[in-house]
Amino acid sequence: MKIGLGLYRQMLNDRHYAFAQQLGVTHVVAHLEDYFSANPQLADDSDSSWGKAQDDDWTEDTFRKLIDDLARFDLKLAAIENFAVKHWHDVLLDGPRRDEQMAHLKRIIRAAGAAGVPCFGYNFSAVGVWGWTRGPYARGGAMSVGFDITRIDPDEPMPKGMAWNMIYDDDAGPGTEGPISRDQIWDRYARFLDEIIPVAEEAGVILAAHPDDPPVKALRLTAKLINSHDAYRQAFALNPSPNNRAELCLGCLQEMAEGDIYETVADFARCNRIGYIHFRNVRGQVPNYHEVFIDEGDIDMARIVRILKDNDYQGVLIPDHTPELECDAPWHAGKAFAVGYMKALVAQA
Ligand SMILES: [Mn+2]
Numbered sequence: 126m127k128i129g130l131g132l133y134r135q136m137l138n139d140r141h142y143a144f145a146q147q148l149g150v151t152h153v154v155a156h157l158e159d160y161f162s163a164n165p166q167l168a169d170d171s172d173s174s175w176g177k178a179q180d181d182d183w184t185e186d187t188f189r190k191l192i193d194d195l196a197r198f199d200l201k202l203a204a205i206e207n208f209a210v211k212h213w214h215d216v217l218l219d220g221p222r223r224d225e226q227m228a229h230l231k232r233i234i235r236a237a238g239a240a241g242v243p244c245f246g247y248n249f250s251a252v253g254v255w256g257w258t259r260g261p262y263a264r265g266g267a268m269s270v271g272f273d274i275t276r277i278d279p280d281e282p283m284p285k286g287m288a289w290n291m292i293y294d295d296d297a298g299p300g301t302e303g304p305i306s307r308d309q310i311w312d313r314y315a316r317f318l319d320e321i322i323p324v325a326e327e328a329g330v331i332l333a334a335h336p337d338d339p340p341v342k343a344l345r346l347t348a349k350l351i352n353s354h355d356a357y358r359q360a361f362a363l364n365p366s367p368n369n370r371a372e373l374c375l376g377c378l379q380e381m382a383e384g385d386i387y388e389t390v391a392d393f394a395r396c397n398r399i400g401y402i403h404f405r406n407v408r409g410q411v412p413n414y415h416e417v418f419i420d421e422g423d424i425d426m427a428r429i430v431r432i433l434k435d436n437d438y439q440g441v442l443i444p445d446h447t448p449e450l451e452c453d454a455p456w457h458a459g460k461a462f463a464v465g466y467m468k469a470l471v472a473q474a
Contacts, residue, residue, distance in 0.1 A: 142198040152203035188240035203441040204244035214288035238328025246372035248335040253290030262415035263448030274412035283345040304346035318364040333372035333400025354384030374403035394436035405445035
């Protein structure tokens with residue numbers, strides 16, 4: 126079992142690679158989507174050599190550069206996490222550019238394989254991560270996020286030009302996207318897997334599916350896909366290829382209204398269905414939960430690590446969202462706390 130760190134695009138620079146190396150992690154999961162241009166309040170660092178997203182920067186050359194940059198800090202690339210919304214909004218929404226975008230996704234996966242990227246994480250969700258509220262939900266009033274369905278309008282429609290909680294077309298005009306039924310989203314997902322998994326197999330890349338966050342039935346009139354333990358199993362049943370795996374988010378798994386997280390983690394590890402793991406904790410379940418520090422939630426994290434070890438899980442764990450510690454570098458402090466805790470758990474297992 127190995128421990129890694131997830132880095133956003135704006136953090137793909139020597140300073141953060143040194144930070145990861147100093148924490149003692151061996152792997153990095155890199156985000157190339159430019160979330161912060163759409164959400165500048167989230168950016169705490171803008172000195173990335175990657176800068177703003179370019180149309181053609183998901184190529185074999187750029188993947189190789191990333192791997193080489195990490196190697197200078199004795200770090201390995203564990204995965205790239207998420208496609209950019211511009212790559213696949215019409216795959217999610219079944220829009221007119223769907224086939225063209227699928228062809229581009231396949232080029233990206235082939236380029237990733239050629240460069241030596243072992244795994245690609247994605248979240249097949251039309252609405253994306255939406256509906257949470259920020260608040261002092263973690264220990265000592267640390268700012269975190271939570272979900273309380275009574276505090277939002279779950280049926281607020283998604284504006285036209287939006288998918289995955291990001292605007293992909295500023296000029297989309299008035300109107301809304303959806304609705305999308307459960308059958309429709311599963312049909313779109315099955316088509317996506319049918320087309321992309323053979324390419325991933327050929328390229329030697331594992332595709333790893335993140336569950337829906339929050340894992341409710343539907344939001345913004347669009348049905349959710351992987352919103353239960355059974356739905357996760359169903360996703361693997363759709364395509365039994367060993368390249369079809371989970372970006373296993375322990376937080377989302379625990380938030381799901383039914384299912385035993387320890388059984389599911391044991392099953393997935395035993396069947397080699399785990400691409401990599403988002404290691405985070407949570408208190409409560411849908412329709413009302415809070416994301417909390419790794420050592421104060423409902424999941425017995427030590428038990429999870431023992432289960433993974435017992436089932437010979439050889440992959441990577443990364444901390445996921447962390448509450449913001451009260452200091453000048455809340456992101457870094459939160460990750461450092463989580464990684465230290467994870468290292469101790471793995472050493473003791
Ligand atoms: Mn996650």
